[in-house]
Amino acid sequence: MKVSINWLKEYVDFDLGEKPLEELFSEMGFPVEEIIEFGDDQVFDLEITPNRPDCLSHYGIAREMAAFLDLNLKEPEFPLKEENKDAEFDVKIEDQELCPKYVARILEDVEVKDSPEWLKNKLKKMGVQSKNSVVDFSNYILFAFGHPTHVFDMDKLQGGLRIRKGKGEKILCLDEELREVTQDDLIIADLRAPVAIAGIIGGEESSVTFSTRKVLIESAYFNPQSIRKTSKRLGISTEASYRFERGADPEVPERIADVLASLISKYSGAKVLRGRIMKGELKEKREISTSREFIEKSLGANLEQEFFKNKLSKIGCKVEKEGKILRIKPPSWRRDLEIPEDIVEEIARLKGYGVFPSILPSIAQPQGLTTPIRDFRWSLRNLLSSLWYMEAMTYVFVSDEKDKFSGGEGNPLRLMNPLNKKEPLLRRSLILTLLDSVSLNLRMGNKGAALFELGKVYWEENGESREEEKLALIETGILLDKGWSREEPLLASFYSLKGTIEWLYSYFGVSLKFREGLHPLFEDGYALNFGNGWMGLVKRELLDIYRIDEEVFAAEIPIKALLNGKVASFRDFLKFPSVKRDVSLLFSLSTKYSEIERKISSLGIPILHSFFLVDLYRGKGIAHNKKSLTFSFVFRTEEKTLKSEEVEKALEDIVRTLEREFGAIRRRND
Amino acid sequence: MGNELESLKEKIEREAQGIKNQADLLKFKEKFLSRKKGEISLLFKKIPSLDPEMRSSFGMEINRLKKIGEKLLNEAEERIKGEKRSSIISERIPDPTLPGKKKIHGSIHPIARTSYEIEEIFLRMGYDIEEGPDVETEFFNFEALNIPKYHPAREQQDTFYIREDLLLRTHTSPVQIRAMRKRKPPIRVIAPGRVFRRDEPDPTHTPMFYQVEGLVVDKGINFSHLKGTLEIFSKSLFGKLTKVRFRPSYFPFTEPSAEVDISCPICGGKNPNCRICGGTGWIEILGAGMVHPKVLMAGGIDPEIYSGFAFGLGVDRTFLIKSQLLDIRYYYENRVEFLEQFR
């Protein structure tokens, strides 16, 4: 709400500089968003919360200031001289609920002119273009007193006015847009067609122009929800709708009609016909019962006896005391005062929030419990950030095109009103949004990136929305150059990512078993499944959508898969020495390590404690369709020191089996 | 004879000085100290040919010479060992002022860290942590919080809708209702999490951000408790000297409602062009208030017996203030150059 300081001073006398004024507005609950200089005047743009439509005018703000500063509110005079001729027109409210009150006044012999400079000036400060000496005063009333009015060229109204719901008609509005009004909208119509969308915008056809001779003033009260519904449906918000949807003062339309008639008659030489055309009435009895005791208990402080009555009557409340009970009748413009807690706020606000004590509540049973998953997230963060992964946080929106790759459960959840029409879905895989960050990093000239995210995926199943927290890891390119710090560069790789997963699972004591599988995110033949987790080489087709040229490795694991790992049980130290033997074997290129591994394990050799891959070699000295694998075998037993013959025999068994099963050939390079 | 001994001693001393390595050491030992052919041993063989009265003194002289030889040999051996080690060390540590070798490591997102800091302050005050879903029903996000349909407050929070009755939560406040329905007073919870608003990204807006919600419900909770709690919190987070200001405001789910400002931790109000406070000296960090009786009822709590306060703050904004971040969109772009600044 824009407030001109000079205009404000027409209703209340004050002498405050910019800073103290800013502080005052802030203390009243209306923080200043901007101060605009206008020659000898300043316009403060105040943020008015939706519960205070009564402060959407200069008079309203002045009334509030008067209460805060204990000043007198000046009531401007608007003398009205009526003609010796009755105002008559056929006005009917067809929907009393949506239009509880409608007041009209009729003016004749109107000479529509250019507005006086002072008025043009005032409207300019409010950001409104001057039209003519009639329309401008209707706007003036809105900014001065907060109540929206409308003026019709009465000669264009056919037969009478009906306040009714729309019937699918079209109306050309003042902003030159053609709009259709339905039975969800309240309209003002003459006996032939709609002439205004009630409380929102007038019709072009019946608008007041320089050739208008006869004016009908509308000053009404409309149902806030109805105005809001129509304004939302039509996507149009005006100064009038903004005020009506927050709640106008239902008792003021009569007076406002008089004020506007007075102004038009004064500045456009019009004759005001006798009497108001009054339809509908709004009776309301709001009364709040509370007590000083309740208010003081709610605020945690005692206040002076007089303070309640004085301040409450300053803001227009009628207060009666009955024993300990305070019966409070709020003024018609304070739509927000309904329950005792509202009175508590008024008292606190008028007193100033700063004066109340600051006390810590005593805690009966202090607990300070966190959730297992929150603590677990931190273990993950610490672990992964001590490797080379950086934690990322990404938006959750993806396109249909990307979602096809997600491999997620159920159906995607679709937004009705996405920010970007191309990205209407909620992600079913974190990898899809992490790829945005990978793409950005590469475009910004980074040679690589390794990121992780802890976040949710979303989907729909049997009409229910579901969400699950996941951990995703993604790496690509060169993560660290070679140089003084490293002899070899650190490169993102399939096996580095796989090793990270192995480390995670072993750290949290969760058993891990990889299986080859098919997943839409990953290239066929380069995807591994482990429980509910997946990892692999991201599909080229998907990377192309993100314009990523590098190869990208990614993994996604439901967090709950990592929870509840087992505490490792103690294994006694070795009593007898173990024996280690390295063996190199030639295999066909297509032989899978996992098959070799399974075969060796299936032999069930009791003294074979463990074995692992030491080296993979291809190239010089080896046929192009072969690879050389070097294994380390560790033999040990709990009972005795192993004899060399026992070890050799076991080793022989293994080699023979591999030769037989895979056509392997043992290499002897010693 | 005396001359012969004297010249041998000089020779031994001279050659001991010339020992440079293991080979020289062996050569020296062989030449002078070997039992069979060593020059000192050879002198012993001359004893029988001497006058009997000369023999014992000559023998003592030779022994003395032998001790000198052995001592020089030991010294040379130590010297060579030392030289060898220092040459190895100087190869391994050519210059102690060279830079250390960088450790490979990643980073934790500043939003996660800031949320953690906030959570820890309340955990120590005895609050429990609650979490709620991101995809929320219209009831929990609005209705139960006293924001009925066509309420202007709904417009202030532009909402992502999935269906008419299903949406991305616009604040962490629905967790208030969930916590009240799950627990019995006294209730003290905080609820951190992601929230969504349909805002076009710009330097001060993102369509997703993080909040921490707080709720206290008990008998006799009043406005002064709200003030006390948030004052302690603000000072814990921004420093003991921080000043805290409460201003009237409006939220449909609290009555009275307040906005909480802190004194600018960057300029203290002294810089009229301060990027963080805009020269006002105050920064808004929290929205708060006494829980509205309708909200207590929606949570299944009798407002005649219990009262409470609630508050919510933006994690993104909190870190923005602390770090003087220029553009809030950086949080969700995840550029390495950004993330590595906040290890």
Ligand SMILES: [Zn+2]
């Ligand atoms: Zn500042």
